[in-house]
Amino acid sequence: MTKARYQAKIANQRKDYLHKLTTDLVKNYDVIEDLKTKNLMHNHHLAKSIANASWYQFRTMLEYKCAWYGKQLVVVSARNTSRICSACGHNDGAKLLDIREWTCSECRTHHDRDINAAVNILNCGLKAIG
Template identity: 75%
Template sequence: NWQKAQKSKAKCQAKVANQRRDYLHKLTTHLVKQYDVIIIEDLKTKNLQKNHHLAKSIANASWRMFRQMLEYKCEWYGKKLIAVDPKKTSRICSKCGYNS
C-alpha cells in the first residue's frame, strides 16, 4: 500500500510539474513574440522567502525556470532581455518619475 501511495503521489506531482512547465512555455513564448524588449527585475528569491506567510507560494512559483525560458527564447527570436537591479524600482512614480 505504501508503494502504491508513493507511485500515486509521484504521478500527481509530475502532472503538476508538467502543467507548470507548459504554462511557463506558453507565457514566455507569448511575451517574446509580442515585445521586442523585455525588462525584468533581478530579484533574490531567498530574501523574499523570509516572509513565512508567502514562502511556500514564492518557492512554488518557479521564477528561475521562467527567467531561463525568457533568456533562451529572447536569443532564439532575436529580442532583448534586460535584468534591472531591484533597488528603488518600486519607489519611482510611474506618472511623473519622482523617486521618493
C-alpha cells in the same frame, strides 16, 4: 493514481504553463522587472507560493527564448523604482508598503506606487537598450 504520477502530472502542467507564458512574453515584450526571489522567500506567508512558482525555470526560459527569437532581454533592477519620481527623478525616500499613493515633495506630482515603479522600470530599460 499514484503519488509519483500525480506529482509528475503537476510538474508537466507547470512546465507547459511556463513555456506558453514565456513564449508569449518574449514575442510581445522586451523589458521585465528583475525580482529578487531570494529576498521574497524571507516572507513566510509567500515563501511556499514563490517556491512553487518555479521562478528560476521561468527566468531560464525567458533567456533562451529571447536568444531563440532574436530578442534582447534587458533586465532592470527594481531597486528604488517606487521611491524615485518618474516625472522629475527626485528620490523621495523609503515608504512603508501600505502607502500605495504618494506625492513628490519636489515637483508635487501625485503617483500610484506600482504605476510609478513600472514607468521607472520602462525608462531604465529603454535607456539600457539606447
